[in-house]
Amino acid sequence: MTSDTFDPDVFLQLGRDVLQRQPFSVLLGAELTHLMPGDVELQLPLRDDLKQQDGFAHGGVVSYLADNALTFAGGTAMRVPVVTSEFKINYLKPAMGERLVVRAKAVGVGRSQTVCRCDVFSVLGHEETLCAVAQGTISKRGDAPPA
Amino acid sequence: MTSDTFDPDVFLQLGRDVLQRQPFSVLLGAELTHLMPGDVELQLPLRDDLKQQDGFAHGGVVSYLADNALTFAGGTAMRVPVVTSEFKINYLKPAMGERLVVRAKAVGVGRSQTVCRCDVFSVLGHEETLCAVAQGTISKRGDAPPA
Amino acid sequence: MTSDTFDPDVFLQLGRDVLQRQPFSVLLGAELTHLMPGDVELQLPLRDDLKQQDGFAHGGVVSYLADNALTFAGGTAMRVPVVTSEFKINYLKPAMGERLVVRAKAVGVGRSQTVCRCDVFSVLGHEETLCAVAQGTISKRGDAPPA
Amino acid sequence: MTSDTFDPDVFLQLGRDVLQRQPFSVLLGAELTHLMPGDVELQLPLRDDLKQQDGFAHGGVVSYLADNALTFAGGTAMRVPVVTSEFKINYLKPAMGERLVVRAKAVGVGRSQTVCRCDVFSVLGHEETLCAVAQGTISKRGDAPPA
Numbered sequence: 233m234t235s236d237t238f239d240p241d242v243f244l245q246l247g248r249d250v251l252q253r254q255p256f257s258v259l260l261g262a263e264l265t266h267l268m269p270g271d272v273e274l275q276l277p278l279r280d281d282l283k284q285q286d287g288f289a290h291g292g293v294v295s296y297l298a299d300n301a302l303t304f305a306g307g308t309a310m311r312v313p314v315v316t317s318e319f320k321i322n323y324l325k326p327a328m329g330e331r332l333v334v335r336a337k338a339v340g341v342g343r344s345q346t347v348c349r350c351d352v353f354s355v356l357g358h359e360e361t362l363c364a365v366a367q368g369t370i371s372k373r374g375d376a377p378p379a
Numbered sequence: 380m381t382s383d384t385f386d387p388d389v390f391l392q393l394g395r396d397v398l399q400r401q402p403f404s405v406l407l408g409a410e411l412t413h414l415m416p417g418d419v420e421l422q423l424p425l426r427d428d429l430k431q432q433d434g435f436a437h438g439g440v441v442s443y444l445a446d447n448a449l450t451f452a453g454g455t456a457m458r459v460p461v462v463t464s465e466f467k468i469n470y471l472k473p474a475m476g477e478r479l480v481v482r483a484k485a486v487g488v489g490r491s492q493t494v495c496r497c498d499v500f501s502v503l504g505h506e507e508t509l510c511a512v513a514q515g516t517i518s519k520r521g522d523a524p525p526a
Numbered sequence: 527m528t529s530d531t532f533d534p535d536v537f538l539q540l541g542r543d544v545l546q547r548q549p550f551s552v553l554l555g556a557e558l559t560h561l562m563p564g565d566v567e568l569q570l571p572l573r574d575d576l577k578q579q580d581g582f583a584h585g586g587v588v589s590y591l592a593d594n595a596l597t598f599a600g601g602t603a604m605r606v607p608v609v610t611s612e613f614k615i616n617y618l619k620p621a622m623g624e625r626l627v628v629r630a631k632a633v634g635v636g637r638s639q640t641v642c643r644c645d646v647f648s649v650l651g652h653e654e655t656l657c658a659v660a661q662g663t664i665s666k667r668g669d670a671p672p673a
Numbered sequence: 674m675t676s677d678t679f680d681p682d683v684f685l686q687l688g689r690d691v692l693q694r695q696p697f698s699v700l701l702g703a704e705l706t707h708l709m710p711g712d713v714e715l716q717l718p719l720r721d722d723l724k725q726q727d728g729f730a731h732g733g734v735v736s737y738l739a740d741n742a743l744t745f746a747g748g749t750a751m752r753v754p755v756v757t758s759e760f761k762i763n764y765l766k767p768a769m770g771e772r773l774v775v776r777a778k779a780v781g782v783g784r785s786q787t788v789c790r791c792d793v794f795s796v797l798g799h800e801e802t803l804c805a806v807a808q809g810t811i812s813k814r815g816d817a818p819p820a
Contacts, residue, residue: 255428256437259406281402290403291446291463296439303438316438317786318810320467320614320761322641322663324634339659340618344785345758345812347616347659349643365633365641367661369616369759369810371786464639465663467614467761469788469810471781486806487765491638492611492665494763494806496790512780512788514808516612516663516763518639549722550731553700575696584697585740585757590733597732610732614761 243267247304260296270309270338270346274301275355277331289327289354298350298366301336306346306370309338317345319368327363329356344372390414394451407443417456417485417493421448422502424478436474436501445497445513448483453493453517456485464492466515474510476503491519537561541598554590564603564632564640568595569649571625583621583648592644592660595630600640600664603632611639613662621657623650638666684708688745701737711750711779711787715742716796718772730768730795739791739807742777747787747811750779758786760809768804770797785813 247267251257251274260282266273276282276297284290298321307314336350352364394414398404398421407429413420423429423444431437445468454461483497499511541561545551545568554576560567570576570591578584592615601608630644646658688708692698692715701723707714717723717738725731739762748755777791793805 250432253432254437255430256440257431259428260439281406283402284404285397285400290401290443291450292407292439292443293403295442295446295466296437299438299442316470318467318469318759318788319442320465320661322465322634322661323463324636324641340616340656342618347618347759349659349661362634365643365661367614367616367643367659465612465641467808469781469808471783471788487763487803489765494612494765496806496808509781512790512808514761514763514790514806544726547726548731549724550734551725553722554733575700577696578698579691579694584695584737585744586701586733586737587697589736589740589760590731593732593736610764612761612763613736614759616759617757 240268247272247308256296257300260293262297262300264304267304267308269311270305270341272301272304272308273333273335274304275331275333278329286326287328289332291323294323294327294332294352294364295321297332297334297352298364301334301350302348302366302368303370305336305338305348305350309341309346310370310372313373314370315373317369317371319366321364321366323364325354325361325363327352327354329354329361331355333360346370387415394419394455403443404447407440409444409447411451414451414455416458417452417488419448419451419455420480420482421451422478422480425476434475436479438470441470441474441479441499441511442468444479444481444499445511448481448497449495449513449515450517452483452485452495452497456488456493457517457519460520461517462520464516464518466513468511468513470511472501472508472510474499474501476501476508478502480507493517534562541566541602550590551594554587556591556594558598561598561602563605564599564635566595566598566602567627567629568598569625569627572623580620581622583626585617588617588621588626588646588658589615591626591628591646592658595628595644596642596660596662597664599630599632599642599644603635603640604664604666607667608664609667611663611665613660615658615660617658619648619655619657621646621648623648623655625649627654640664681709688713688749697737698741701734703738703741705745708745708749710752711746711782713742713745713749714774714776715745716772716774719770728769730773732764735764735768735773735793735805736762738773738775738793739805742775742791743789743807743809744811746777746779746789746791750782750787751811751813754814755811756814758810758812760807762805762807764805766795766802766804768793768795770795770802772796774801787811
């Protein structure tokens with residue numbers, strides 16, 4: 233795909249195809265709702281089986297969303313096959329509501345690594361509440377072990 | 380439970396009860412295989428629907444295991460209701476094999492916060508391969524937002 | 527200081543007084559150039575003795591700036607004595623130029639913990655280059671060990 | 674240096690030479706007290722000008738030690754020129770006493786990246802107190818931006 237033929241709809245569809253080839257993302261029900269190079273939004277309707285014992289989304293669901301969003305942001309920023317090298321997440325508030333939304337952006341794009349940040353929001357009706365923030369490194373495959 | 384009545388089997392069973400009340404842990408199939416104060420082991424048989432597009436466990440599965448193990452380690456070290464404040468994970472190798480095992484320990488126990496570390500291993504037969512390491516903070520509930 | 531008497535100049539001066547009482551900040555030569563609740567900027571002229579063997583600012587200088595900026599942002603957001611519980615930093619580019627600038631903001635303010643993010647820039651003339659990003663937790667003193 | 678000529682004393686001296694070429698490490702007074710591939714110990718006598726306003730070592734001093742120890746551990750594990758890509762540190766207790774000691778080990782050695790962990794201790798007389806733990810990624814130079 234060269235820059236003169238860049239088609240945002242095709243790009244988003246390619247991303248959705250990747251997401252659908254991740255059985256775990258299908259199990260959880262994640263949806264790719266925005267994708268541009270280094271800029272991604274994923275959504276996840278909050279089902280009961282994604283929760284912990286207090287009725288909030290399990291921390292592992294929130295970290296899954298962060299991990300996946302960072303990886304899509306880094307991969308589309310570098311346009312090469314990538315793996316997630318590492319990330320760090322801070323939980324701010326209980327993740328709840330009808331769905332979770334995560335928005336990730338590449339903040340430092342390198343030749344073999346890209347550093348990305350993301351924000352995870354609880355969504356209820358039209359209201360979004362920031363519930364977690366994360367930051368991590370996405371590496372070109374071959375330069376780091378796959379994850 | 381006072382120290383003179385500490386019963387390891389009862390303690391483990393109490394932990395298993397907590398895990399069973401987490402619908403997301405039930406969905407993934409996590410098992411609590413060791414639990415002492417500040418010292419925990421969880422296992423997860425690797426089903427196909429826990430994988431990503433290359434046939435390895437999804438990073439979100441590995442981060443779920445790390446998150447949960449850190450939280451059990453911190454919660455049992457402090458013996459109070461807790462939430463995960465934050466953690467950081469480095470992926471070292473593809474997570475694969477028959478099952479994943481995570482072992483977490485409390486390394487710094489405070490009044491309101493405990494810092495824990497964990498190692499995640501891929502298990503195939505009798506062979507364990509270190510595939511991720513994590514470190515995070517578990518906070519007494521009320522001192523931090525629930526996650 | 528009640529909200530009706532909030533004076534930005536007094537607030538900045540109070541922050542500068544704190545910085546001057548940190549011998550290590552004096553040794554390095556850090557300057558507080560902006561301070562509002564949860565919003566801070568520190569600058570550091572790059573002397574030769576702050577560098578590593580390749581002529582760039584030592585990573586420890588960059589992490590000092592991140593640590594301090596996150597702490598000022600968290601402390602002024604909560605308006606209580608605080609300690610830094612933890613942070614994570616990604617180095618993006620060599621830190622060089624005439625000075626470093628770090629800008630931190632509180633992104634999740636809680637009763638006993640505040641999560642902050644910061645960006646560190648190399649400055650040469652009027653040009654700023656993002657060289658590191660960090661994210662961390664600032665805790666109310668007493669709720670976490672001092673650091 | 675080939676494996677059949679490996680001389681621990683020469684190896685340590687080479688490490689000390691690198692440390693002495695870091696002006697910031699000289700300013701702080703860091704000493705390399707142990708060095709083997711992927712296994713390092715640094716010490717830092719605690720001078721007053723390394724402290725913050727409460728008389729403890731400044732968090733930036735502790736993070737400098739962690740950063741440098743992780744880098745030496747990663748660099749000697751891979752035996753190539755390296756840069757620190759990222760690290761995360763949790764402060765457990767105030768860093769004080771006569772000196773600080775940091776011990777780092779490589780826990781996952783890859784072709785282009787090595788993940789390391791370290792523990793920072795306060796030392797008073799013969800007593801060591803764990804005051805911080807860190808984990809980070811060291812990258813082969815050229816695969817990541819220098820830091």
